[in-house]
Amino acid sequence: MxxxxxxxxxxxxxxxxxxxxxxxxxxxxxxxxxxxxxxxxxxxxxxxxxxxxxxxxxxxxxxxxxxxxxxxxxxxxxxxxxxHLGLRSNLHTWYAAQYAAEITSTMTEEADPHPELFDALAALLQNLASGAAALPAVVDYQCTLLLAAGVWPDLTRCVVCDRPAPPGRAAFYAPIQGGLVCRNCEPTVPGRHYVRAANLDALRSRQFDSASAAALFELLDETLTAVSGRPSSLAKWVMRKEL
Ligand SMILES: [Zn+2]
The missing domain is CATH 2.40.50.140 (Nucleic acid-binding proteins)
Incomplete structure (x- = not known):
């Protein structure tokens, strides 16, 4: 040994x-x-x-x-x-960091290495500890986790009928189906959310500001829950920005 x-x-x-x-x-x-x-x-x-x-x-x-x-x-x-002592200087930052730890636990397997995920988590904690806006940084990390787990949502087409979903247009997003749903198929898909074009394009390019991060955080959290089967206990505190 x-x-x-x-x-x-x-x-x-x-x-x-x-x-x-x-x-x-x-x-x-x-x-x-x-x-x-x-x-x-x-x-x-x-x-x-x-x-x-x-x-x-x-x-x-x-x-x-x-x-x-x-x-x-x-x-x-x-x-x-x-x-990372700076994480404790602000309660919202501390919850955001703990949320990142929680979703990392639920989305990773024992002894299955992902160095890029480790580097992303280390960078996230450093950024949060030095006072970066929490929500855009955490939303970017949700994306890293989905990519590392091989379950990045399909943002190119309707996952029911295959109709292309070009950038610059609003669409419905279905966390359980793992992708977009077009206007025709939307009534048949439970749990779908309407997403504005600007927010979908932010997700495609992974360029988040406070507004797009606030709109996308819960959708990505629902996606992580659908994949792992375990809802986060801390997501609600990350959304409460008044802390
Ligand atoms: Zn469709």
Whole structure:
């Protein structure tokens, strides 16, 4: 069981016994991983007690137990790279970052690496921590997740009858069907939403401002829920901008 080195971002954490922590992380090269950090909260002569926090990024060394890929891996080293403390300066930013962690957890498989997703999450957390507008950044990250999972919605045609859906026109969007629906087919498709041309074009080009991000956030969240089967508990807080 040779030690494995990687970078990791903490998506969920819980205390385990007086001295240990269990962490669910996204690693750059090894996909989602669950670690047990034994004794990490215990201070010794040579090291202070450590608590690894939600959404921290660090360099990790871990041991994979040979029996099963899905068991907890043993974390042997954690070197903090960025605690992203700026995320906590504003409640809306903090919810947006936690939402990103939540959808990353539900959309990724254990040990299925997506380095581009890790890089996008690291960039998102840095941007949010330095005060970037939360909603456009989070909507762009929803897009990255859909692409990484191979379930990017079809924005080129009606998913029922194949009629082309050119840019510059409004259309209906159906999260469960994963794409656009034309005016003729729309009455037969439950859960579809009318989307203005400008917002659809923003989605095609992934160029979001506050208005298009506000219009698209819930549609993309519904798409992620349709794919993962698990609704986000935090989406409603991301939409509440008055926080
Ligand atoms: Zn149609």
């Amino acid at each position: 040779p030690p494995v080195k990687d970078q990791a971002i903490v998506l969920r954490h819980l205390d385990y016994s007086e001295t240990s922590q269990v962490l669910a992380c996204l690693t750059r090269e090894h996909g989602s991983r669950r670690f047990i950090a034994k004794g990490i909260k215990r201070a010794t002569k040579n090291k202070a007690a450590t608590i690894i926090d939600l959404l921290e990024q660090g360099e990790v060394v871990f041991l994979v137990r040979p029996q099963s890929e899905s068991e907890l891996s043993i974390l042997t080293e954690w070197r903090q790279v960025d605690a």
